[in-house]
Amino acid sequence: MFGVNKMRLWLGFVACMLLLLVAMSNRGLVVDADVFALLPQQQGSQNLRTAIEHYNENVSPEVVFMVSGDSFEAAEQTAIQYRRALLESGLFKEMQLEWPLEQQQKIYKFWYPYRSLLLTTEQRHLISQGLSSQLTQQAISQVYSGFSGVSSSELLSDPFLLFRDYILTMNHSGGAVEWRDSYIISQYDGKFWLLMRGKMAVAPNLFNSAEAIAQVEAITAASQQAQPNSEFKHTGVFFYAAEGMAGGQYDVSRIGVGSVIGIIVLMLIAFRSLMPIFFSLLSIACGIVTALVFTLLLFGKIHIFALVFGSAIIGVSIDYAFHFFAHRQCGGTDWQAKKSMASIYPAISLALLTSSLAYLSLLFTPLPGIQQMAVFAIVGLISAWLTVVLCYPYWIVKPALSGVFGKKVLWAWLRWCQSVARYRRFLWLAPVAALLVVTVWPGWQIDDDIHSLQTLSPELVEQQQMITRVTASDISTTFLIVGGDNLEQMLQRTEATADSLQKLVSDGWLKGFRAIPVPSQQRQLEDNQLQQRLMLEQLAHLKTDLGADQLASPKSNAPLLFQSWIDSEAADGWRDLWLSADELADGEPVFSIIQLHGVDNKNWLKQVASDHDGVEYIDRASSLSSLLGNIRTLVTSLLFVAYGFVMVILAVRYGFARLPQLMLAPVAATTISLATMVLLGIEINVFAMLAMVLVLGIGIDYTLFFAEADQWQLSTLVATTLAAMTTLLSFGLLALSQTAAISDFGLAVAIGIVVAWLFSPMAASDNSYAGVMND
16 A cells, blocks of 8 residues: 555656646646636537637727716816826727727728718618608708718719718717717716727736736826816726636635635644644645646636635645544554554545545536536545555654643543434434425525626726716627628628617617628619619709709719728728638638627517527527526536435445435535525525535545544544534635635535534444543
């Protein structure tokens, strides 16, 4: 079982893992804080998943800022200074405040030669319905208006001013914003607001998020102090991701460090020596390093949930070290390391096997983040176990110099457990009662809403809501994906979908939308024919009313080609709605995205998608919430599977007759933990059920420690007590997490650990006392 060569081989392997981790760190560890990343990738074709990822990375803006002023000039100056300060921070690689006139002119010049092929939805409707006289009246009104600025050259080239309306309609996607002097502005609550859109220079990660948020807040505070009459608001993907990362940083630094400090103090009290602390933390370090490397190698990245779990794994992997040191503490002067290890080897090995099987069931969930957590747990536990089994008999060879702290209290607890053990069958009433609470309690609820898994800053939510009110629009997390077998089919489907969406805008169910503006070849031909019809029906009337006999039909141009547009500067700001050939698989359909603003009724959008071929309505939050419910059901089923694995192992080892005695602690721990959460009004979700799997694994550990002891041993109680207290310091502290999913997870585990510790002595097979009592 033991051997110096085995120890050296294992330590060499751990050293290689450490070097590999250092190399990975130099390249940059990928730590994901997005709560959606915990969940399965969107179902469907690879190209559909690519389209969703494209939207998340390119279409949805990373950051949006809005700056107000009492006048347009004041808002302009404040926004310019604010933008300069943001760029100087180095956080942003781009911050667009102005849309220069030259850029608008380039857009105008690109589209202008194709004006005879372009019509707005309203223009198309009026001409096709025989209401073209309204276009004549509109043109006359604009010509005689003193504010429209219609020139004679524009009128000669576009008699009905159709192209002017087309350009304005194309650039307006809904809301209360307007162009003014190269700025996008809005007037709200007596103030002028200017809009800025930016992109981050560096993606938020675990180490820079808190600092990035602090920098933005400091810049904003300084700008606010300089311009007390102005307001500064921001929103965007970056701020939500950075907030999640900052919360993870808090969890790792505060909770992780706090649990380590607590464990060190606890071990000093229990063992009154630094040596057990050093070697226990060393075994933990071996487990975490190896687990982290394996997780990164398998998944390429690690989610913050799995990383926090790695910090909390201290409370589980240290159990094996505690069992060894507790046996040493109670062994007296005759204690021998190898003999002691041989004595505890069956218990800690069975504990490792049953716990690993419990966590192994999590690999069957379709949640990537939970799969990472399962790999981290299994590899970390095996590594810590190997360190204890292979190294401790050679590292720790001398008996303990001090006795057991609180020995009288512990012996009193064992005596009480001995008296209760005579009636242990009646203790099954506790989990039965808890099970009744879970099944019949009227107030408990299941919550699978994805939004409830993360607690957002009220200030950040308020700023987003303010920007929505100012602009009378918001960028929805829902969108449409339009696909086609070829480019022409995709453009035709986009046009048909846009026509339906325009009706929703008119009816007030949608504030606006943005779709690729290039018309299909078929639509260009139809619009050209409609314009010719307009000229035949109304040009003579227009000449008479304006007294301009020189007016003539605009000349037709060659068809507008999509590739010409996508390669031009006119596509700037629109190109992200198109999935390039580089992003798609060869021979697969082509896709574009329709961005939605101010969604008031999702059912209408679902209906639009179902009415058109090749159109997918994407509402990732709702679909993932539904999926979470299915996964919660799956995890519950896997919990029963894990129970089945454990019962088989226990039956083989101890016989069927002892199963009720051995299963009491883990069953009571899971049922009472779940019932307590129900009574506290905490909604049950998939992470609460994942906590039950962990409680099962830990409860089995404590049970096996007592089951493998020939008699009521003091060392076993010392080991399980220390294990329970350190697990509470690890997982219990997770209840203080700023992330709702982690907080609920920690609370559920903490309750289960206490119950498992209370019931685990009932697994002992003998009612007599043993163990050397040292003063």
